[in-house]
Amino acid sequence: MTATVSNFSYGAVTPIAAYLMACLGAALGLRCTTRSLRRPHHKNGWLALGAIAIGCGIWTMHFIAMIGFSVQNALISYDTTKTLLSLAIAIAVVAIGVFLVGHRGRSPMTLATAGTVTGLGVAAMHYVGMAAIHTTGTLNYDTMTVVLSVAIAVAAATAALWAAVSIHALWASLGASLVMGVAVTGMHYTGMAAVSVHLTGGATTAQSSTHLLSFLLVMLAGPLMVLLIAAGIVMFDPDMMLSDDDWDRAAPAPHGTGTAHPVQQQSQPYTTW
Known part of the structure; x- marks a missing residue:
């Protein structure tokens, strides 16, 4: 039996919160990359911080959005190892892209390579995070919708990396982060639109919802703290005050x-x- 799947169990709360996290990570990443270009003696440090901020922002966006994911009459849980692996993938692939453009510039070949690697990595993060789901059924994916989500991820990553090395003014980078937030969040919900669940057993969702929410909040605590620390560094570092x-x-x-x-x-x- 095919179950009814919802991505908005808490209404607009989860997509809005997810979008804001994607924007925060993008904004921090853009400002860090800007300072890496202006302060070459600290280049690698700023690039690393930018990659961590963007990676944590994307991953946090994903799992905040997943709080709103539910399957009617099915119990949902997550594999901790795969969930953490998806975080590591997000940070690693963003780092590859950021370091490529940070050190090699914005030539079309560099942007295409970095954007493709990063976009495919972001898509991998999403689907590894989905593979972490345990439920009383099997998850199936519509192939064309998955391909579309991967294409969006590559396009969004390429645009983000271009913005990171091309847009330096404060208000322009903030505007770019809002657009990037739309692209990243759009990729997530496009990927989720590909999902259908075929139930293979019954479960009591009322007994699982509290435990599931607690698990996701615990998983989110670390990356959220990292984003707050990164924001503090970006806002109060002397390089940022001018x-x-x-x-x-x-x-x-x-x-x-x-x-x-x-x-x-x-x-x-x-x-x-």
Whole structure:
């Protein structure tokens, strides 16, 4: 028997919260990548932080959205190892893409390679996370919808990596993060639209819902904490306190013309990002 599947058991709460997490991870990643380009002596540190922020944002988006996933008359649980593996995949593949464009620039070949690898990795994260589901039935996928979700993931990853090395202004990067949030969340719900469940046994969902929610909240606690720490670093690190115009004025002048130290520019307006 094919069960009724819902991705919105809590209404609009889970998709909105998931979207906001995707936007937060994207925004932090963009700002970190911007600073890696402006502060080459700290490049790898900023790129690593950006990759962690984007990866945690994507993974957190996925599992917040999964809180709203339910199968009528079926019990749902998650395999802890596969759930954590999906987090590791998310961070690793984003790191590959971010480091490629961070060190090799935004040439079409670099962007295509990095975007494809990252997009396929994000899709892998999604479907490994889905493989972690244990239920009283079998999950089936519509092939064409899965292919569409993978294509969206590759397109979103490529656009995100392009934005990371091309958009430096604060408000432009925030706007880009909102668009990236739509793309990443859209990929998730496209992938979920491919899912159908064929029941092979009965279960009492009332006994499982509290335990399931508790498990997901525990899993989410770590990545959420990482995102908060990353946000604190981005907002309060001295490199972040000057606006882009301030950094341009504070940048070393051509040889022989003297330099301006950032401290001398403190009369200029600040921005927290």
